[in-house]
Amino acid sequence: xxxxxxxxxxxxxxxxxxxxxxxxxxxxxxxxMAINPFCxxxxxxxxxxxxxxxxxxxxxxxxxxKACQEQIxxxxxxxxxxxxxxETEGAVEPLVVAKLLxxxxxxxxxxxxxxxxxxxxxxxxxxxxxxxxxxxMPQGTFASExxxxxxxxxxxxxxxxxxxxxxLTLPAIVTTDLRLNEPRYASLPNIMKAKKKPLDVFTPGDxxxxxxxxxxxxxxxxxxxxxxxxxxxxxDQLIDKLKNEAKVIx
Amino acid sequence: xxxxxxxxxDNGSLKGATLNAVTAAxxxxxxxxxxxxxxxxxxxxxxxxxxxxxxxxxxADNAVYEHQLAENVSLLxxxxxxxxxxxxxPATANAKNTxxxxxxxxxxAQISEITSVESAxxxxxxxxxxxxxxxxxxxxxKKVITVRTTAFDAAAAEGGxxxxxxVDAVHDAGISSFVGEEVAVSDRPELTSAAVVISGxxxxxxxxxxxxxxxxxxxLGAAIGAxxxxxxxxxxxxxxxxxxxxxIVAPDLYIAVxxxxxxxxxxxxxxxxxxxxxxxxxxxPIFQVADYGLVADxxxxxxxxxxxx
Ligand SMILES: Cc1cc2nc3c(=O)[nH]c(=O)nc-3n(C[C@H](O)[C@H](O)[C@H](O)COP(=O)(O)OP(=O)(O)OC[C@H]3O[C@@H](n4cnc5c(N)ncnc54)[C@H](O)[C@@H]3O)c2cc1C
Ligand SMILES: Nc1ncnc2c1ncn2[C@@H]1O[C@H](COP(=O)(O)O)[C@@H](O)[C@H]1O
Numbered sequence: 001x002x003x004x005x006x007x008x009x010x011x012x013x014x015x016x017x018x019x020x021x022x023x024x025x026x027x028x029x030x031x032x033m034a035i036n037p038f039c040x041x042x043x044x045x046x047x048x049x050x051x052x053x054x055x056x057x058x059x060x061x062x063x064x065x066k067a068c069q070e071q072i073x074x075x076x077x078x079x080x081x082x083x084x085x086x087e088t089e090g091a092v093e094p095l096v097v098a099k100l101l102x103x104x105x106x107x108x109x110x111x112x113x114x115x116x117x118x119x120x121x122x123x124x125x126x127x128x129x130x131x132x133x134x135x136x137m138p139q140g141t142f143a144s145e146x147x148x149x150x151x152x153x154x155x156x157x158x159x160x161x162x163x164x165x166x167x168l169t170l171p172a173i174v175t176t177d178l179r180l181n182e183p184r185y186a187s188l189p190n191i192m193k194a195k196k197k198p199l200d201v202f203t204p205g206d207x208x209x210x211x212x213x214x215x216x217x218x219x220x221x222x223x224x225x226x227x228x229x230x231x232x233x234x235x236d237q238l239i240d241k242l243k244n245e246a247k248v249i250x
Numbered sequence: 251x252x253x254x255x256x257x258x259x260d261n262g263s264l265k266g267a268t269l270n271a272v273t274a275a276x277x278x279x280x281x282x283x284x285x286x287x288x289x290x291x292x293x294x295x296x297x298x299x300x301x302x303x304x305x306x307x308x309x310a311d312n313a314v315y316e317h318q319l320a321e322n323v324s325l326l327x328x329x330x331x332x333x334x335x336x337x338x339x340p341a342t343a344n345a346k347n348t349x350x351x352x353x354x355x356x357x358x359a360q361i362s363e364i365t366s367v368e369s370a371x372x373x374x375x376x377x378x379x380x381x382x383x384x385x386x387x388x389x390x391x392k393k394v395i396t397v398r399t400t401a402f403d404a405a406a407a408e409g410g411x412x413x414x415x416x417v418d419a420v421h422d423a424g425i426s427s428f429v430g431e432e433v434a435v436s437d438r439p440e441l442t443s444a445a446v447v448i449s450g451x452x453x454x455x456x457x458x459x460x461x462x463x464x465x466x467x468x469x470l471g472a473a474i475g476a477x478x479x480x481x482x483x484x485x486x487x488x489x490x491x492x493x494x495x496x497x498i499v500a501p502d503l504y505i506a507v508x509x510x511x512x513x514x515x516x517x518x519x520x521x522x523x524x525x526x527x528x529x530x531x532x533x534x535p536i537f538q539v540a541d542y543g544l545v546a547d548x549x550x551x552x553x554x555x556x557x558x559x
Contacts, residue, residue, distance in 0.1 A: 016513055017378040026382050038495075094350070095359050118495055122377055124362050126350035129320065133354035138321050138426040141347050144488065154429060158488045159343040160442075160497075165429040166319065172425075178478060178495065179488060214359035218372065218385040226520065229541035231532075235554045238526065241542050246524045248446070248503040249470060249559070 001148075001170075003046040003055045004110035006101055007039040007075050009068040010121040017121075019220040026220055035071040038116025040078070041176040044183040045146060046114055047079035054148050057081050059108060063088055063100050069199060076194035077186035083199035084108075088211060094122075096211055098130035103207025105135060110171060112153065117142050117175040128175035138168035144179040251280035251370065254308075254331055256339035256349070259286060259294035261316070264301075266443050267340035269404035272301055274397040275338050276405065277367035281305050284412070285330060287323050289316035299414050302406035310417040317428035318344050324351035325421035331356065331392070341396040341498075353394035360394045361386060363498075365401035379494040379517040399442060400500035400521060434487055441490065444473035446503045447522070449492055450485070451477035451515075453508020453529065453548055457485040462552040463507065469559045475499065475519075477509045493518035508548050511536025528552070 011017055012032040020027045035043075049055035060075035062068040063086045072083035086100045105113065115128040132139035140146070140155025144163065147154045148170075156165045158177045186194075204211050232238045242249045253275040258265040268284070275282045284298040287310040295309040308330060314322045327348065331337040337352060339345035341363045353360040364373040365383070372387045373395070441447065448463050448470070460474065467474050475492040476485065492499055494517035504522035509515060511527070511534055519525070520539050527540035530547050537543040544551060 011378070013514070017381050019382045026378065093359055095354060095357075098354060120379065120494070123379070123494065124360075125346050126353070126360050126362060129347065129350035130354035130360075132320070133324060133351040136423075136425075138423070139347075139351070141320070142343065159431075160489060161431075161433040162487060162489050163432040164317070165431065166317075167427045167429050169425045177488075179482065214388060214390050215361065216387045216389070218387050220377075220382050220384050223376065223380055223383050223520075226525075226539050227541075228538075229525070229543060231537070231543045231545060235544070235546075235551055235558060238542055238544050238555070239558055242503070242524070242526070246503075246541065248524050 001055055001111040002057045002059065002108065003049060004105065004108055004113045005039070005042045005046045005058060005060050005075065005080060006113070006115040006127070007043060007060050007062050007071050008036040008116070008119050009033055009062065009064055009071045010036045010119055013037055013120055019222050023219040023221055025217070033067070035074045036116050036119050038118055038176050040183045041178070041180050042114040042116055043075045043078045043080060044181045045176060048181065049148070050079065059084060059110065061086065061101065061104050063092060063097050065089060072199055073194050074186065076197045077191045078184065082197055085199065085201045086207065087201055087203055092211055093213060093215060094124050094126040095130055095214065096209070097127050098134055099209045100204060100207055101131050102134045103209050112171065113173045115173070115175045117177055128173050132173050137171055137173050139173040139175070140166055140168055141175040142177040143174050144177050146174055146180070251278070251335045253278060253280040253282050253336040253338055254334040255282055255284045256327060256337065256345060257284050257286045257294060257298050258340050258342045258344060259288060259291060261288045261291040262293040264294045264297035266404060266440070267342050267399045268298070269301065269407060270399035270402040271338050271340040271397045272303065272405035273402040274364065274367060275336065276303060278336055278370055280336060283308060285310065285327065287315040287326055289313050295414055297407070299412040300408050300410050302409040304410050304412040307412050307414045308417045309414060310419060312420050314420055314422040318348065319426050319428065320348040320351050321423035321426045322421050323348050324355060325423060326419055327352045328355035329419055330417065336393045336395065338395045338397060340399045345396050349394055349396055356392055356394065358390040358392050358394055359388060360396065361388060362396050363398040364395055365398050379513050380520065381513065398498060400498050434489055438467060439471065439473045441473040441475055442497050442499055445501050446470045446472035447475050447499050447501045448472045448505040448507065449475035449477065449509060450480055450507050451509030452479035452483065454480060454485060460486055465556040466552065466559065469556065477515050506536050507552065509536055510534050511539065
């Protein structure tokens with residue numbers, strides 16, 4: 001079975017992103033970029049399915065400008081077989097990403113599509129679900145376990161009260177949560193090998209998709225700053241402060 | 251203008267998060283209906299009808315909606331939503347699962363986790379783990395929105411007398427089924443709505459040591475949370491994770507114990523009214539957001555704290 005994995009180029013999770021002083025946009029000058037951590041988990045899961053003999057081919061897709069080929073190469077170094085870039089100018093909205101991914105799915109006809117549950121830049125948590133609606137495929141979101149069982153996949157999901165398991169008819173969509181697996185590191189030989197793996201580039205037009213925008217970012221601002229607090233000497237002083245100053249315990 | 255609020259419920263009762271979504275809907279200035287989709291969900295429907303400021307409660311009571319499978323519920327919401335200007339739900343795991351599917355069926359964007367309504371088409375929402383607040387304007391005629399519940403007060407649960415109307419539509423996509431669940435049962439308040447939350451991190455060392463938090467939680471009527479590191483290490487279940495990719499909390503009092511204060515953790519708790527940090531490392535970043543910091547070994551401080559409360 002073929003597995004398609006969607007990987008997004010985002011700011012590295014260690015970077016504390018700030019709004020520009022004029023509020024026009026976030027300041028991304030010279031910040032470190034990386035593969036979205038949830039997408040890394042998605043690639044790992046696909047590669048494990050291949051290592052287990054369940055998957056025959058793993059295709060990594062990214063949507064964005066040329067720079068996102070770097071993240072496709074990362075996925076290839078982690079074990080994906082080939083890459084697809086859909087070239088867009090700058091970032092596109094989740095609904096458009098989902099439409100473009102649908103276009104890729106129509107070409108590739110994978111049995112399983114794995115995405116991250118959330119991009120850590122926009123914190124949208126939408127694309128996998130939207131792709132489900134557009135393709136009519138079932139979805140196992142926020143997955144902490146994925147088990148292929150014949151023409152079905154059982155997905156255990158992290159939900160508000162604990163865990164829920166659903167059975168989905170293949171082809172299906174999975175979005176990853178943090179506990180699904182622990183991604184490996186790419187070895188130097190694999191990074192070298194990844195440079196030679198095939199990477200195709202499509203335009204939205206090739207996929208019959210028009211890039212539209214439904215939302216505009218009017219402005220950005222920093223969040224409300226917290227007043228600097230104090231260090232208390234000991235437990236007695238802590239309890240005194242909570243009772244008599246903050247008045248949050250009685 | 252009209253708004254359909256999607257209820258969060260467990261069939262028998264309405265979850266508090268619905269009330270926060272109703273307040274966000276009120277801020278949009280529209281007439282509000284609530285949809286309760288479930289099975290044997292009369293209890294939740296009656297509770298929804300009592301919410302102040304609600305016109306009408308639509309009840310889709312059918313086995314196909316019992317477990318909130320997104321494939322089925324999204325078809326229902328998209329059908330009913332066609333008659334509304336806004337479709338709004340609290341940003342619970344259920345709504346995060348279903349609402350983007352609804353948006354795509356209607357060919358509109360979703361605006362995730364809004365924290366304020368600026369006007370009928372303009373909203374604020376946190377991005378980059380809450381390090382930036384974006385103001386976004388929607389060009390869609392129909393708006394699909396999830397609401398960060400901590401940013402909106404709860405609407406009054408009583409005082410309304412909405413009409414309850416049954417919806418016959420049965421949507422079974424036939425591509426997914428419920429297999430089972432492992433639901434944590436607890437006598438403690440719900441993490442996302444508790445007035446006091448005490449959370450443990452990697453510094454707790456193991457799950458057994460979370461007992462040190464339980465005694466304090468009992469005395470304060472607190473919910474217990476955790477950092478990702480504590481969940482990943484298997485100390486406690488996933489539903490206790492607070493943060494950017496876990497639960498968002500904003501209690502009156504948040505006590506972080508053995509938690510360093512990574513940006514992803516802060517994203518889930520830094521809107522708490524009062525923050526206490528207990529950490530043995532005086533340079534831990536959590537102290538930068540704490541109102542009261544106690545530099546101490548948690549294994550000394552927690553028993554003493556519990557004893558003196
Ligand atoms: C994509 C992504 C999403 C993430 N989402 C989340 C999220 O939603 N929530 C979240 O919490 N994290 C999240 N993280 C992880 C986050 O980056 C941190 O790794 C995590 O929050 C660290 O947890 P911690 O503070 O418990 O552990 P550590 O950073 O290891 O800190 C442990 C602290 O305990 C203190 N300590 C140790 N022993 C004692 C003692 N005896 N007494 C007192 N103090 C002691 C130490 O001084 C230290 O400060 C995410 C990361 C990524 C990449
Ligand atoms: N530009 C993109 N290119 C490839 N995959 C993407 C892109 N945007 C989103 N995705 C996928 O969708 C997931 C969820 O993203 P989001 O809905 O933006 O939170 C990500 O983890 C990716 O797997």
